[in-house]
Amino acid sequence: MGRAEAAAMIPGLALLWAAGLGDAAPNLPRLRLSFQELQAQHGVRTFRLERTCCYEALLVDEERGRLFVGAENHVASLSLDNISKRAKKLAWPAPVEWREECNWAGKDIGTECMNFVKLLHTYNHTHLLACGTGAFHPTCAFVEVGHRLEEPMLRLDLKKLEDGKGKSPYDPRHRAASVLVGEELYSGVAADLMGRDFTIFRSLGQNPSLRTEPHDSRWLNEPKFVKVFWIPESENPDDDKIYFFFRESAVEAAPAMGRMTVSRVGQICRNDLGGQRSLVNKWTTFLKARLVCSVPGVEGDTHFDQLQDVFLLTSRDRQTPLLYAVFSTSSGVFQGSAVCVYSMNDVRRAFLGPFAHKEGPTHQWVSYQGRVPYPRPGMCPSKTFGTFSSTKDFPDDVIQFARNHPLMYNPVLPVGGRPLFLQVGAGYTFTQIAADRVAAADGHYDVLFIGTDVGTVLKVISVPKGSRPNSEGLLLEELQVFEGSATITSMQISSKRHQLYVTSPSAVAQIALHRCTTLGRACAECCLARDPYCAWDGSACTRFQPTAKRRFRRQDIRNGDPSTLCSGDSSHPALLERKVLGVENGSAFLECEPRSLQAQVEWTFHRAGEVAHTQVLAEERLERTARGLLLRRLRRQDSGVYLCVAVEQGFSRPLCRLVLHVLSAVQAERLARAEEAAAPAPPGPKLWYRDFLQLVEPGGGGGANSLRMCRPQPGPRPQPGPHSVAAESRRKGRNRRMHASELRAERGPRSAAHW
Incomplete structure (x- = not known):
């Protein structure tokens, strides 16, 4: 946290900027389609179970051609081609005695004392790992799904349940953030009934279970976990790390500023085994840094401080993916949301920078200038960076320093130094994001699908602006994928089938990634749409095929200028x-x-x-x-x-x-x-x-x-x-x-x- 960041926290300055930003008009989509239009012309499909709510967990299985959905008391298996057909459902309610105990504890038996399935992961070739709240008794099970496309299977053995503590939240209102790597599950959850002991937990697998230091606000301070990813560091698997994205109350905020929420990225090493004498069964490689998404201003920065979702967009090099994150703001001055993009190199650089340090209760947080022990806290024990084969071999001063200095001083800034795309005063808040990298005639483009709290999905394309790495987001479409004003809770993409799957508390929806015929009946209209999925083929606006002959495709995503591409086109519709x-x-x-x-x-x-x-x-x-x-x-x-x-x-x-x-x-x-x-x-x-x-x-x-x-x-x-x-x-x-x-x-x- 540098001086610029500290200055940006001054509320008076930030609110001045925010007030000016709040007067800005929201971005208009090029095309807006209602639910009725999507239903009548563009094949939006929906799925819902009777007397069931809270569709949150989504798992796309391209190999089986199935979409697995976790909801209240149910797991469903749907066809990726059409979620309205060939659906199979599996009832998984909480036992009656658990529901009664939940009710005795003061919870509502009709809305809280159910088994809300929060987690779905592919476990092996034949089974899924599913975890739910279990009426405030977190529980997990292995669901048999088979491996034959012709005969989809969905079977659960209720006699072989697993304890879900540290895997699934107790409270259905809490989000679940986890990733399954091999047979190890890494979760960010509340590990107690009261929802006060939040932890980063490793369970299952052969390695010992580890967690963060409990009740230490320097490690975690009332966090809300958002996403977890496994990202390789090098060719050596001993360097692999797990990255957690969450928001929490800032321990580094000045007392005069009151409670302040910040967004974080945290890291741990996969081969962390805990300490030998200190931090036993605790993480010894846990570090965290602030994730900044703000609009720079003369009077101070306007911060979008509420991290809502993160999408990991992989490339050929799995070690350097892009991270697309959506934020909202807790400001009472204006309503706004933003998309910021982060590179993994910038994230790793923050964890190599100085540690944040505070001498005592009356001192400010500063950059640590003392001697940092070897091996540097946060480094994984491997032959790549040293001679230590296990965290249990780390010297005591390394363990002690890691325990007292989990916070990094420098924040992680977005690519380009500002949001890629933002909406202010639009009447909705971003909640989810998914991204797809699309091949176009003039290069590759990232297309973002952003879910909101009013049941709409925004389709935004990232296009270069000026010199690299600056880009800007262009709003192409606004799609009302749900009939009502429902909050979008989860999103997944099937790149193979060009479909987007979206959940809300009341239903699941499926919509195509593109609607080329809607963009227009003339070359100019198709070109102005700047949709990388679509191109003018000489007679209609159709799906762009990278392998098609160049003379039969007209597309200009970067500039959207039809004057040259469509100059000889004679297929204009009659006036x-x-x-x-x-x-x-x-x-x-x-x-x-x-x-x-x-x-x-x-x-x-x-x-x-x-x-x-x-x-x-x-x-x-x-x-x-x-x-x-x-x-x-x-x-x-x-x-x-x-x-x-x-x-x-x-x-x-x-x-x-x-x-x-x-x-x-x-x-x-x-x-x-x-x-x-x-x-x-x-x-x-x-x-x-x-x-x-x-x-x-x-x-x-x-x-x-x-x-x-x-x-x-x-x-x-x-x-x-x-x-x-x-x-x-x-x-x-x-x-x-x-x-x-x-x-x-x-x-x-x-x-x-x-x-």
Whole structure:
């Protein structure tokens, strides 16, 4: 924790920055799809069990083609191709006596005294390890799943249960964070019934069980564990380490600042056996460092201090993965969430830096400047860095130093020094993250799927910005994967099947990683989408295939510039044309809604009999809305052709042409009489539409596109109902004799008459 970090903790400065950041508008997705649209067109699938909640544990098994789900009193096995079909479920309730004992302890028997399955890991070729709360009696079991794809199996032997203490939490409200390496389980859990003794615990396997020092706030101070990963350090397995990600109350915070939450990354060595005389059955290699995700500012940094989830994105070199983490903020000034990216080299560098040290209760935390014993605390006993074969051989001064100095002084900063992507004032909080590395025409890109607490998934792509290693996150899609506003509790990706699996307290959902056909029906629209999964193949926006011939794929993820790639494309859809009717002194709505929410709409006007096109400028009678242009107090000279153009990334494309005819009151009344005279014909917009065409376009018919809507296609959207011009005309006829002041008072925005 350096001087810059200490300065950033000063609340007054940080809140000044936060107040300014809180005024920022949230990022808009390019495409927003509701649950109904996903269900109708894009194959979102859901799974739920009757009278069951709390779907939290997810395990993707590509080899068996199964998705294993842990929930309240159940383990389910679902098909990765379609979670709604071929589902198998296994009931695993807590014993009646455990539930009664839980109820006697003051817990709610209907909501807490159940077996909430929190942990699922692949144990071997035929079994899973499953652990649950067991009505506040943590318990584990080995679930037989077989190895044949044709006949999925799901069987549990209730006679061979294992004690789940130190593996699963007692309380269903607590998250479980664990990783199974070989036959050893590394967990971050509360090891007692009251939820006060939080520990990092190793169990199962051949090595002795180890844990952190209990009730020592320097080691762990009311932590909330988030994720655990096994990451190799070198080619020598003796150097392998386990990394824990959690948040906790900061022991290094000044007393005047009160309680402060910070995010952490902790490390332990896999071959740690504990100490010989001190730290017996305790970790001797445990160290932790602060994980910083903040926006630098002149008045101080704005910190996103609440770590919510971490995703490990591996590459060919398993020793240097990227870590994508989502954070929220505990600030009362503004609501915001952020994604920060960390490199393993930066994490390892923090553990090699100076230790944090405090002389006494009245002293500040400083960088330790004294002699550090050998071997350096935190180093694994191996031939790579020394001659010690076991932590039991470490000298006493090494063990004592490790016990008193678990905290590192320097924090781990994100790649680029700031968040990759953030949302402020969006009305939701990030809860989960998953990432996929995708091959595109101009390189590889990381696509992030971010879950929120309102049941939506954000699809964000990381693209280079300026010089390396700076990148920025672009929000491509916002998907409402659950019908209600449910918190997303877990996410997993099947890269092989291009599917995303998401859980909430009430259900499991499955959605494809891409929806190429939704991005547009023209080369420019497909290119502007900047989705690395998709490319223009000459006739449609389809799934990008890296092995396809280059001349048949058009894609520009880095810049999203279609001007060059699509210059020779002749497959543009026909320009939509629509006729709109208005009455003098009334209102007309010119509807034009681009599919992309990131596009800006510009309007030009061409009056009949004139050559020049003029830009529609803002004035008192005109109001721009997200769905079009509202004209009030219409005049006859407003008649003409209005062209709606979408501008995105500097590229413009016409969306539709709207022909506005403004009728006088006399013409409108004549139209009303014609409508009333056509009595046996059924009422509807087509009758007055025909009469109106005879009135303003003798012998005309309107054309094939006259009834098409200037709306994004494809995708069902609610259509506005037709408005009767005859009714408008009759009202105008009654009011023609009104006093001028009364007429002016009556004017205002009215419904548009459109077809």
